[in-house]
Amino acid sequence: MDTTLSVLKDYFGFMSFRPYQREVIEKIIEKRDCLVVMATGSGKSLCYQVPPLVVKKTGIVVSPLISLMQDQVMALKQRGIKAEYLSSAQKDYTVQSKAERGQFDILFMTPEKACTIPTSFWSNLLKEGISLFAVDEAHCISEWGHDFRVEYKQLDKLRGVLFDVPYVGLTATATEKVRFDITNSLKMNNPYVVVGSFDRPNLFYGVKQFNRGQSFIDEIVEEISKEVANGCSTIIYCTTIKDVEQIHKSLTEVGVKHAPSPSLPFSLCLLLKMVDAFENQKKAVMESLLAAQRYCLSATCRRKFLLEHFGEKIAADRCGNCDNCTVSKKERDLSREAFLLMACIHSCKGRWGLNMPIDILRGSRAKKIIDAQYDRLPLHGIGKTYQANWWKALGHQLISLGYLKEIVNDMFRTVRPDYQPPLVLPLVGELEEDENRSTEEFKNVAASESQGFSEVVMKLCYAFSTPFLYFFTFILNEAWESIVADGKLYQMLLEERLKLARSVGTAPYALCGDQTIKRIALTRPSTKARLANIDGVNQHLVTRYGDYFIHAIQKLSNELNLSLDGEVSLQTNEVRKVSPIVTNKSTKLQGAKFEAWKMWHEEGLSIQKIANFPGRAAPIQEQTVAQYLLDAAQEGLPFDWTRFCEAIGLKQDFISAIQAAIVKVGATDKLKPIKNELPEEITYPHIKAYLTMQTCGISLEDIQPEGHQSVKDGEAVNNASDLSEPPLETPQTESNLEADISTKSLMEIDAVPSGPVNGCQVQKLPLACEGEFTSKRLKVSETEEVSLIKFKATESSVVEWLKNHDEGANLNDILEHFNGSNEDSIVELLSCLECDFLIYKKGNMYRAM
Numbered sequence: 001m002d003t004t005l006s007v008l009k010d011y012f013g014f015m016s017f018r019p020y021q022r023e024v025i026e027k028i029i030e031k032r033d034c035l036v037v038m039a040t041g042s043g044k045s046l047c048y049q050v051p052p053l054v055v056k057k058t059g060i061v062v063s064p065l066i067s068l069m070q071d072q073v074m075a076l077k078q079r080g081i082k083a084e085y086l087s088s089a090q091k092d093y094t095v096q097s098k099a100e101r102g103q104f105d106i107l108f109m110t111p112e113k114a115c116t117i118p119t120s121f122w123s124n125l126l127k128e129g130i131s132l133f134a135v136d137e138a139h140c141i142s143e144w145g146h147d148f149r150v151e152y153k154q155l156d157k158l159r160g161v162l163f164d165v166p167y168v169g170l171t172a173t174a175t176e177k178v179r180f181d182i183t184n185s186l187k188m189n190n191p192y193v194v195v196g197s198f199d200r201p202n203l204f205y206g207v208k209q210f211n212r213g214q215s216f217i218d219e220i221v222e223e224i225s226k227e228v229a230n231g232c233s234t235i236i237y238c239t240t241i242k243d244v245e246q247i248h249k250s251l252t253e254v255g256v257k258h259a260p261s262p263s264l265p266f267s268l269c270l271l272l273k274m275v276d277a278f279e280n281q282k283k284a285v286m287e288s289l290l291a292a293q294r295y296c297l298s299a300t301c302r303r304k305f306l307l308e309h310f311g312e313k314i315a316a317d318r319c320g321n322c323d324n325c326t327v328s329k330k331e332r333d334l335s336r337e338a339f340l341l342m343a344c345i346h347s348c349k350g351r352w353g354l355n356m357p358i359d360i361l362r363g364s365r366a367k368k369i370i371d372a373q374y375d376r377l378p379l380h381g382i383g384k385t386y387q388a389n390w391w392k393a394l395g396h397q398l399i400s401l402g403y404l405k406e407i408v409n410d411m412f413r414t415v416r417p418d419y420q421p422p423l424v425l426p427l428v429g430e431l432e433e434d435e436n437r438s439t440e441e442f443k444n445v446a447a448s449e450s451q452g453f454s455e456v457v458m459k460l461c462y463a464f465s466t467p468f469l470y471f472f473t474f475i476l477n478e479a480w481e482s483i484v485a486d487g488k489l490y491q492m493l494l495e496e497r498l499k500l501a502r503s504v505g506t507a508p509y510a511l512c513g514d515q516t517i518k519r520i521a522l523t524r525p526s527t528k529a530r531l532a533n534i535d536g537v538n539q540h541l542v543t544r545y546g547d548y549f550i551h552a553i554q555k556l557s558n559e560l561n562l563s564l565d566g567e568v569s570l571q572t573n574e575v576r577k578v579s580p581i582v583t584n585k586s587t588k589l590q591g592a593k594f595e596a597w598k599m600w601h602e603e604g605l606s607i608q609k610i611a612n613f614p615g616r617a618a619p620i621q622e623q624t625v626a627q628y629l630l631d632a633a634q635e636g637l638p639f640d641w642t643r644f645c646e647a648i649g650l651k652q653d654f655i656s657a658i659q660a661a662i663v664k665v666g667a668t669d670k671l672k673p674i675k676n677e678l679p680e681e682i683t684y685p686h687i688k689a690y691l692t693m694q695t696c697g698i699s700l701e702d703i704q705p706e707g708h709q710s711v712k713d714g715e716a717v718n719n720a721s722d723l724s725e726p727p728l729e730t731p732q733t734e735s736n737l738e739a740d741i742s743t744k745s746l747m748e749i750d751a752v753p754s755g756p757v758n759g760c761q762v763q764k765l766p767l768a769c770e771g772e773f774t775s776k777r778l779k780v781s782e783t784e785e786v787s788l789i790k791f792k793a794t795e796s797s798v799v800e801w802l803k804n805h806d807e808g809a810n811l812n813d814i815l816e817h818f819n820g821s822n823e824d825s826i827v828e829l830l831s832c833l834e835c836d837f838l839i840y841k842k843g844n845m846y847r848a849m
């Protein structure tokens with residue numbers, strides 16, 4: 001029999017080692033540092049008790065509790081092992097001098113003693129020989145551990161003195177972070193690490209929800225009485241002494257034998273007051289609390305949760321021996337509600353915990369909500385049919401499932417879920433309680449309040465990227481389906497771009513940016529000309545890879561059942577309510593476009609009226625309506641070109657100028673160069689109208705029937721007020737604003753003719769504005785008054801503008817410049833741009849990437 005085994009048998013009376021004991025003992029004897037992480041009661045002590053008896057040199061064991069040391073010493077002495085301890089409680093003053101002469105097999109000491117005992121003690125003992133330096137309850141060394149002790153941190157000082165002695169760290173609870181801290185803090189050299197399983201198959205894990213108060217105590221006492229009747233014993237851990245006292249009183253009253261003992265009172269307030277030096281510990285406490293909360297609210301296997309918390313990989317999803325595995329729960333698709341909560345959290349920009357977004361969903365008009373203008377969110381009040389606790393329970397489920405990330409400072413952050421809907425969740429706790437009354441009610445409220453909701457969705461989609469899109473396919477109306485399809489198309493086009501980039505040996509972003517791909521996915525151009533018209537699409541891309549993209553767009557749109565040349569902006573429910581989506585079977589035209597055309601063609605409404613049609617959730621731009629109508633014309637629907645040209649103020653001299661510009665540029669696949677050749681008053685809608693006329697084979701003669709004023713006759717249409725519809729104001733769309741901002745300097749603006757054109761006055765901005773508004777352009781105004789342009793913030797306009805500000809711009813600068821958009825939408829936009837890595841924020845300055 002080997003010495004190790006005979007020591008085990010002779011001193012401890014055991015016939016064999018338990019898992020891991022033998023190898024740890026052998027490593028220690030080989031003088032290798034060891035970290036032993038094994039469950040309570042698994043036999044860790046033996047790992048440091050056996051080596052000293054084998055090598056016959058004193059083993060030093062650092063232990064945090066004097067009472068524990070005293071118990072151990074007593075038990076070892078009974079086995080005939082020479083053991084002692086050194087601490088302030090040791091009254092036998094000969095122990096230290098005996099110890100340094102190597103008279104004990106095992107010497108326990110507190111960390112304080114180990115750090116303060118004179119170095120001569122160690123050098124004397126080293127002469128006799130030290131078999132190991134064990135640190136029991138080693139998690140106390142880590143600020144991330146639940147029992148951090150400052151003195152433990154100082155044990156590393158001894159490493160220099162005991163450099164040839166193997167260090168052994170032992171603990172029953174250590175997450176990976178803590179393990180790392182232990183080996184690091186003890187300066188362990190290539191430690192042998194064993195991590196045993198923490199599974200206790202004989203334990204059933206369960207969580208019960210109680211309301212605080214006497215009924216809670218009564219229920220506990222009743223539960224315990226049942227266990228006692230079955231001959232079982234129970235340990236109750238309480239978080240406060242008051243709880244211990246109350247339970248003690250009640251157990252006494254019913255005659256259950258028990259013994260209250262001061263377990264450490266766990267007071268968060270106390271812990272939070274810890275000094276800053278232990279910031280990590282404060283964080284660790286918070287993290288543990290949150291983990292405990294997640295454990296309680298989790299609907300998945302509790303054993304798996306616990307074991308994984310301590311770093312064990314568990315293959316099975318269910319243990320069959322916890323409440324979540326044994327009690328079957330009702331399930332239903334909660335994706336709508338989950339989406340609303342996430343959308344609301346997103347709208348709060350991750351600044352709050354769960355309470356604020358829940359209050360918003362429930363329509364609270366609390367001061368903090370009004371102050372932050374959250375009452376203006378489309379989501380405000382949309383979830384009022386569920387109780388706050390119901391929403392909270394849902395939030396916690398989403399956290400435990402990883403759809404929401406909770407960070408330590410009690411804030412929430414949405415994450416990118418990577419799964420397909422529906423989101424079927426077990427109805428646990430509050431979720432079940434409020435279930436019966438709210439579902440239908442909720443759907444109704446959500447549907448009626450979903451105007452503008454799509455906009456929120458859209459922003460979210462692009463803030464979170466596509467997996468998020470997949471997640472939210474449940475959205476409240478069919479518009480969502482097309483949004484999702486757009487999102488899928490976006491993903492597919494990204495793939496196409498990647499394939500193309502690989503085949504031509506370049507980086508995907510070098511072909512075009514993600515934003516551009518998004519725009520392509522939204523507009524789905526059917527021709528290269530239309531592709532060229534998309535912001536971010538450069539000439540090179542069109543000429544070299546235009547066909548490739550057009551082919552991909554056609555093929556993928558077909559697969560996803562998306563029509564080509566779709567509109568960029570979202571349609572709201574209300575638009576759809578005006579009439580069914582496509583009543584004209586012969587046209588592929590999408591709902592909003594077809595509606596616009598019907599209003600224009602059949603109901604005779606003006607572009608302006610269509611744009612501001614009261615049935616709409618929000619007005620759309622007149623330019624958008626004009627584009628819809630052009631699309632209708634291109635689709636072959638009956639179209640009054642003369643009326644249209646009059647409406648948009650397209651005159652013959654404009655047409656001549658456009659023709660000349662096209663000749664000069666030599667191509668029509670991109671509008672910007674053409675626009676650059678034209679005077680200010682000839683707008684993008686004019687150019688687009690002209691090009692559509694070309695596509696549709698409309699000649700100038702076709703647009704001057706009897707009864708209409710001739711567009712050939714510039715004078716006849718010179719005064720816009722003579723026309724049945726006012727000419728469109730030059731709209732500040734993303735594309736033309738960008739063109740103006742990025743390409744025109746004030747010098748160029750000065751070159752614009754300043755005389756009256758088409759009954760309008762071209763005004764120069766006052767010189768005083770030059771420095772501040774160098775990128776702004778002249779305004780074509782119908783009045784003599786000088787008015788500053790309202791600049792609307794769009795993704796590209798903001799990015800372009802920031803590109804011109806090397807040193808960045810703060811929010812006020814941005815708000816001041818983009819005075820055509822409100823603060824909320826700008827802040828939202830900036831955060832989306834940050835998410836997309838198009839801009840970044842340093843200090844309080846935003847800069848383009």
Ligand SMILES: Nc1ncnc2c1ncn2[C@@H]1O[C@H](COP(=O)(O)OP(=O)(O)OP(=O)(O)O)[C@@H](O)[C@H]1O
Pocket residue numbers: 014015016017018021038039040041042043044045046172
């Ligand atoms: N090889 C073995 N064979 C039989 N019993 C053993 C063996 N090793 C240890 N034990 C017994 O198991 C029990 C628990 O051992 P020990 O106290 O060392 O566990 P531990 O892991 O140190 O627990 P804790 O985390 O509470 O300190 C003790 O009664 C001990 O005598």
